[in-house]
Amino acid sequence: MTETAIETNGLVKVFGDNRAVDGLDLTVPAGAVFGVLGPNGAGKTTAVRMLATLLRPDGGTARVFGRDVVAEADAVRSLVGLTGQYASLDEDMTGRENLVLIGRLLGFRKPAARARADELLEAFGLTAAAERQVKNYSGGMRRRLDISATLLNTPRLLFLDEPTTGLDPRSRNQVWDIVRAVVSYGTTVLLTTQYLDEADQLASRIGVIDHGKLIAEGTPGELKSSVGAGTVHVRLRDPAQRADAEKLLSAALGATATPDPDPRRVVIRVPGHGTEHGAAEDAARALSELAVAGIVIDDFSLGQPSLDEVFLALTDHPATEKETAA
Numbered sequence: 001m002t003e004t005a006i007e008t009n010g011l012v013k014v015f016g017d018n019r020a021v022d023g024l025d026l027t028v029p030a031g032a033v034f035g036v037l038g039p040n041g042a043g044k045t046t047a048v049r050m051l052a053t054l055l056r057p058d059g060g061t062a063r064v065f066g067r068d069v070v071a072e073a074d075a076v077r078s079l080v081g082l083t084g085q086y087a088s089l090d091e092d093m094t095g096r097e098n099l100v101l102i103g104r105l106l107g108f109r110k111p112a113a114r115a116r117a118d119e120l121l122e123a124f125g126l127t128a129a130a131e132r133q134v135k136n137y138s139g140g141m142r143r144r145l146d147i148s149a150t151l152l153n154t155p156r157l158l159f160l161d162e163p164t165t166g167l168d169p170r171s172r173n174q175v176w177d178i179v180r181a182v183v184s185y186g187t188t189v190l191l192t193t194q195y196l197d198e199a200d201q202l203a204s205r206i207g208v209i210d211h212g213k214l215i216a217e218g219t220p221g222e223l224k225s226s227v228g229a230g231t232v233h234v235r236l237r238d239p240a241q242r243a244d245a246e247k248l249l250s251a252a253l254g255a256t257a258t259p260d261p262d263p264r265r266v267v268i269r270v271p272g273h274g275t276e277h278g279a280a281e282d283a284a285r286a287l288s289e290l291a292v293a294g295i296v297i298d299d300f301s302l303g304q305p306s307l308d309e310v311f312l313a314l315t316d317h318p319a320t321e322k323e324t325a326a
Helices: 044-051 073-077 095-105 110-123 139-150 169-184 196-202 220-225 239-253 276-292 307-315
Strands: 004-015 018-029 033-037 059-064 080-083 157-161 188-193 205-210 213-218 230-236 265-270 297-303
Touching (some): 018 205, 018 213, 033 044, 044 157, 230 239
Parallel strands (some): 033 205, 080 157, 157 188
């Protein structure tokens, strides 16, 4: 039986009139990456701060490896590490000095702190920059150093709260590699993100949060299949035929076309019959009806729904939408 890393029941946090977390029920299995997906303001960071004992819940319960986050807060803190959205480093100190200082604060003797710092600098590809001040690090280097500081004590559970916000694609990929390495050593990772490709790349299971509630949960494949067996993308030769093409495809597939800014493009989800084979058959039949109607297409494809489409279907707004909630 798989061990449970996190279990919440009816978790609530209120700020004035805003219920930032509103009855959150969440179960996270140990030993993998669990992605928490949602737009800014969905309640992701607030939930993480309660689980990490930085905020006291206003209702419900939460346990980390069986320990209550309120009644056994000290025990929970000994099990977890937290890397927030912004690096918590001393800009005027070198990378090595930052790690040694944090190690000493965690109770390491100086030789042990230095040895652990050198080990992490090597593992994270930062040895060559170890004697440089952090203010001269790139964004990706700072994030790698920040995560390495969180791992000084090798936590059983690591919270990564939007760890790649503001990073360039290369730096994001480096952080993804670090996350995979951390999990390979046995640490459970709770990853919050509003980047759907990030959740798709890293998480074995994903929880979708909106307005402080868990609205869906499953593997990436399960979530994608929940909104249809596939998506048809059609590019028309004549944009004037778009309305007719949308009408024909919608009738043939029993679904509504997704708005697209390209006047030559029609995008529509295929409900299918619960299998990819069924979706392909439905798409082929629909395309043949376009040909019969004299609508010429230059290109078409059938693909699995993306997590962007999943989120839009579940919430009626895109995952990158900005909100005002905490």
